[in-house]
Amino acid sequence: MPPSASDPNNPQFDLFAVARNHPAILPRTATSPPSDTSHTGDGLSVPIPNGIDLFAAARNYPRVQPSVPNAHIPSNIALENYLQGQAKADPSSLSHPTPAPSQGERRSVDRPDEGAPPAKKAKVNNIIPVGSRLEAFLKCAIVAQTELLAREACPAPSSTCAGSCGKQDFRPPFYRCFDCFHPPTVCEECIIQDHIHNPFHRIEVWDPVLRFWQRRSLGSLKKFVLNLGHGGKPCKVTSKTPRPMTLIHGQGIAQMNVQFCACPEDDDITKPPVPDTVQLLRFGLFPGTWDIPRSAFSVNGLRDYHLLSLQCQITGLDYMKFLQRSTDNVVPVDMKDRSRELNNTMREFMFLRATRRAGIQPMQGLPAGSLGVLCPACPQPYKNMDPADQDKRPEKEKYLDMFFHTVDGNFHSSQKMKPMDPSDFSLTNVAAYYAEEKEFSHFQKEFKPPKKEPTTCHKFGAMGYSRFGGRISGTVGLSCARHMFLLPCGSIDLPRGEAFAYVDYCMCSGLAPYFTLCRHCSGYDINCQYTICCDNDISCYGYDPGAFYITLWQGS
Numbered sequence: 001m002p003p004s005a006s007d008p009n010n011p012q013f014d015l016f017a018v019a020r021n022h023p024a025i026l027p028r029t030a031t032s033p034p035s036d037t038s039h040t041g042d043g044l045s046v047p048i049p050n051g052i053d054l055f056a057a058a059r060n061y062p063r064v065q066p067s068v069p070n071a072h073i074p075s076n077i078a079l080e081n082y083l084q085g086q087a088k089a090d091p092s093s094l095s096h097p098t099p100a101p102s103q104g105e106r107r108s109v110d111r112p113d114e115g116a117p118p119a120k121k122a123k124v125n126n127i128i129p130v131g132s133r134l135e136a137f138l139k140c141a142i143v144a145q146t147e148l149l150a151r152e153a154c155p156a157p158s159s160t161c162a163g164s165c166g167k168q169d170f171r172p173p174f175y176r177c178f179d180c181f182h183p184p185t186v187c188e189e190c191i192i193q194d195h196i197h198n199p200f201h202r203i204e205v206w207d208p209v210l211r212f213w214q215r216r217s218l219g220s221l222k223k224f225v226l227n228l229g230h231g232g233k234p235c236k237v238t239s240k241t242p243r244p245m246t247l248i249h250g251q252g253i254a255q256m257n258v259q260f261c262a263c264p265e266d267d268d269i270t271k272p273p274v275p276d277t278v279q280l281l282r283f284g285l286f287p288g289t290w291d292i293p294r295s296a297f298s299v300n301g302l303r304d305y306h307l308l309s310l311q312c313q314i315t316g317l318d319y320m321k322f323l324q325r326s327t328d329n330v331v332p333v334d335m336k337d338r339s340r341e342l343n344n345t346m347r348e349f350m351f352l353r354a355t356r357r358a359g360i361q362p363m364q365g366l367p368a369g370s371l372g373v374l375c376p377a378c379p380q381p382y383k384n385m386d387p388a389d390q391d392k393r394p395e396k397e398k399y400l401d402m403f404f405h406t407v408d409g410n411f412h413s414s415q416k417m418k419p420m421d422p423s424d425f426s427l428t429n430v431a432a433y434y435a436e437e438k439e440f441s442h443f444q445k446e447f448k449p450p451k452k453e454p455t456t457c458h459k460f461g462a463m464g465y466s467r468f469g470g471r472i473s474g475t476v477g478l479s480c481a482r483h484m485f486l487l488p489c490g491s492i493d494l495p496r497g498e499a500f501a502y503v504d505y506c507m508c509s510g511l512a513p514y515f516t517l518c519r520h521c522s523g524y525d526i527n528c529q530y531t532i533c534c535d536n537d538i539s540c541y542g543y544d545p546g547a548f549y550i551t552l553w554q555g556s
Helices: 077-089 103-110 130-151 188-193 276-282 299-311 316-327 339-358 395-401 437-446 500-510 527-540
Strands: 037-039 045-047 175-177 202-207 212-217 243-249 252-259 285-287 295-298 403-410 474-480 486-494 519-524 549-554
Touching (some): 212 252, 276 285, 285 299, 285 339, 295 299, 295 339, 299 316, 299 339, 395 519, 474 500, 500 527, 519 527
Parallel strands (some): 243 295
Antiparallel strands (some): 037 045, 202 212, 243 252, 285 295, 403 474, 474 486
C-alpha cells in the first residue's frame, strides 16, 4: 500500500516542484476553485500550495490568430454542445483566457507582409486558413488529450472476460490488441483464439506492478503456436515439436514457434508431406533459406519495402532499423539485425515478380531483354509497327517511325573496393536492362584507353572520373527520350569514367533491336564531342551507319 499523505514518518516528494517553480506558471485565476492536494495516478496525494495553478501556462497560452481576417469556420453544433457541457462540469479545465495582443502583434496580424520582401503567391489547397484550423484545434486540445490518455489507463474492473470464452473469474494479466480496431480487454486464451488468422498483430499486456500497457508479440505467449495448415489448428499427424523461427513482417520482428503440417499432399498416403518452404509460401511467408528455414519474411512486408525503396530511396539497413524500432523503440538493438537476409530475400522475390509479370519461367539463361518493359508509345519493330512499311508513309508522316532515345551517365551509382562474394552472380544478367556481363568483360580486356585528345567544349567533364579508386565509378544507360523507359540491355557499369568506347558499347547493345528503323533521334549532354567519331565507332561494331539516319541534339 502506498504511504498516506498524513503519515509523518514517510517524507513526501513533490514530483512536480520543478514545473510549479517554472516562471511560466502563473497564479490561479479567480474562476478556478482552490485545491490543497493533487492526486496522481498511483494514488499518491501531493500537496499543492494555495494560489498555484498547475495548468495556468497552458490556459494562458496565446491563441493562434486567424491568418485571414473574419475567416469563417464551419461550426459543429454537436461538438460545441459537448465542449460547453465539459466546461460546466469543470470550468477550470476548458477556460482559455486570451490575452490582448500588443500593438506590434496586432500590426503583424493585420499586415503580416509589412517590411518583408515580396514572395511568390502560395498555392492554397484548402479553403480554411491554417490559423483558423489551429484555433479550432485549441478549443478541443484538452478534450483530445484526455481521451488519448484514457486509452492508456488501467482497464475497468470487470468479473467477466469480454472475449469469446466469457469466463467469470477474470483476473490479471489483461490483454488487448494494439493493431485491432477498438479492441476489448480479454484473457490470454481469447487473445490467442482471436488472432489465429492475424498472428502478426502486436498485443499489449497490462502490468499491474508497473501500471502501464506493455507491448509484446503473440510469440511471447507460451501457449501460442503458429500452425501451418488445418485452418490454424494443430496437425494431428505430426510428432515433431514446433520449430522456433524469426518472422519479419511489415509491423516488426517476431520470434514464434511454428508447427509444420505432416499430412501428405492431397491426403494421398503414397505422397510425402508438403516441404516446409512450400508451406511457408502458401501462408504468405517467403523463406530466408531453402533447406531448413529458420527465418521468413511476410510477402506484405517485402512489398512495403519495395514501395518505400521506390518512393523514399530507403535501404535494406534503414528498413530493418525501422522494423526494430516498431518492435521495441526503447532498446531496438535487442532485435538481431536481419538486413543481410532481407537483401538476399528481396533479390529472389523481385526476380520471381519480374518473371511472373513477363510471363516466363524463372530460370537461368533467359533470353536477352525478356524481362524489360518496352515503351508502348515508341515504335517497337515487329511489335507495334512493321519496319517494311516505313518507306510507304508520306514524307510528312515519316517522323512517326523515328525513335527518340537519350544516353547519360550516373556517377552516383558507384561501388568502392569492398569485399565481394566471388560466387555471386546475377539472376537476370542480359534478360533485364544491363548488357551481357561476359561479353562486356571481354570488351574491357580488348579495349585500350585512347590518347587524350583536345576538346573544344569548356564544360566537357564526363570523363573526369577516370581516377576513381573504386571498382565501379558509375553507370551509363539508354532510355526512351520521350517517355523515359529504360531500354533493355542498354546499361553498363563504368570501370573508369565515361569513356566514349563504353558509350559506344552501350549504344550498340541497347539499340540493336532498333537498327531496322530508318530514323533515329539521339540525345546526349556531350553530343558536341561524341558525334565527331560516331560513324567510325558504329562501323567498328559491324553496323552500317549509312543504313539509317541519325539526328543528334545536345541535351542539358
